[in-house]
Amino acid sequence: MTSAVGSNYDRGSELKAFDDTKTGVKGLVDAGLSKVPSIFIHDQPITNKAHSSTTQTRVNIPVIDLNGTNVRNEIIENVRDACENWGFFQIINHGIPKRVLDEMIDGVLKFHEMETEEKIQYYSRDFRKRFFCVSNFHLFTDDAATWSDSFLSVMAPDCPQFEEMPSVCRDILIEYSNHVMRVGLTLLELFSKSLGLEPNHLKNLGCAEGLFLLGHYYPACPEPELTLGANCHTDAGFFTIILQDLLGGLQVLHQNDWVDVKPLSGALVVNVADLLQASLRYYEKFMSTIV
Template sequence: MDHIEPPFRETYKTLLHKSDGEEDEDENILMVEECDLPLIDLSQLNVERDKCIKQIAQAAREWGFFQVVNHGVSQEVLHILQDEQKKVFHLPFQKKIEDNFLNLSANSYRWGNSKATYLRQVPWSEALHLSLTDISRMDECKRLRSTIEAFVTVAASLAKSLAEILSQILDIKSTYFQENCPPNTSYLRMNRYPPCPFPSKAFGFMPHTDSSFLTLLYQDQVGGLQLMKDGKWFHVKPNPHALVINIGDLFQAFSNNGFKSIKHRVVSTQEVERFSVAYFYCPSNDAVIESSCNKPSLAPVPAAVYKQFSFREYQQQVRKDVEATGDKVGLSRFLL
């Protein structure tokens, strides 16, 4: 399958040479424990709603990650989506980098990191990062388009419901997400992680937090997703029936650090490829993110931790930092 692969070795030859002989950092992939993420049955919202909401809130506070079952996305849709995703990523690399690939907008197909200053900043992966407008134009792959649309329809509704549940705990205006997160402002990202010849030197995706309110993830059974908790890395065991939900930077700022946007990464594997699909629940560019303070359900704080900012300002700062350093800085840029 060499012809389908992005030219990682050739492009990052210098960084590969620099990494030779270096000892692994403290984030060595061997220093990982396995964890069972909180698993929440969303059907319980119809039976024991208060108990289920408490479970969601506790997971958002303590882990920043949780899994949900009975989420509304059928196994059939998930399986078809994975099959169609494989077909697209297994196209020749030269076709994937064409200007009008699948009739998508520029920079939809992504691989590597041209701003990387060392090998660990190079994601050994490729992705299709799609807006909803992109999806509607995918006439060349009609089965993929219809399956993505089926997935996004449920994911959008689920993300909005979870965001509204979390906002209730913060005593935030219940219509905030209805007013600030229309469907066309969120994104879908399909990921492929090729086998990596030196998995101890390059991540599938480097440690990061998500610039969203919430992220909904479906991963295959290969594994590789890891999250940091209490200064340790934990491996997230795949569950074929679950979606992984994680708190993004915007909700951490919104909750004044009550809910945690947790650093996570994808480790490389030497033998097999890995696939995942992520839905990023995002607001419009002009949406204002303002910290919620002194809510009874969160640890009391004397004042807001973060200054008020728009989503546009946040994205601009992230791009600026990546341009300058090859890496995202994130919420610390907006501390008061």
């Protein structure tokens, strides 16, 4: 869907004017905007009927139950298979209480729905900060902006000072992150074992030392057919644990088909991500040469 803009259209000025408000997409919605600004309109169609095939309704990413030491070998095999064939899987019985998951989602909402005067103090494009919010990390370089706002908090190895985090979500950010670090260690152990390595191999390489938390927010859009909440992308990190609400909306590309990730109450989505995927492929190739 292509936007019709005049020859005098100055995209750079519109991007800067939007960013200078420091209110993000939420600010546009609060202002009662009824049309999507040109900077958000994507040149390619948003929907693709080829990706809405019956295959999509039949295929779901793997769901792995982490409960039970008696089936540990089965869990390791399931993780190996999910990494090799999907790069994504959901985990259940991971040990994080549902209360914590619900409060984390609520904390993200509370931050993004704070009073404007209070929230804009956190708005920044200085990505060296340990806590900040922004609309579109790549606003000035992407072909089109996405209809989303985000906050980022570095939680390890150096967590923000207590006063650097907003009070509406501070406590749950800390509690949720502590739980996620423990789940992350479990996953690193499973990744290591799935490759035939010692359980602490990836941990000893320093793969458990860093953690940052992203809180994405997708306000209601007046013309959803013209824009996206998130562009097609891969994650460059070591691996990502995703908490999505029960409204869903997350899709993954599998064998050239977009597959909806069906939300499961209490589940977390694991994205193997680029760096870990490259590491796994390297070790798989290496191990095959010495067998």
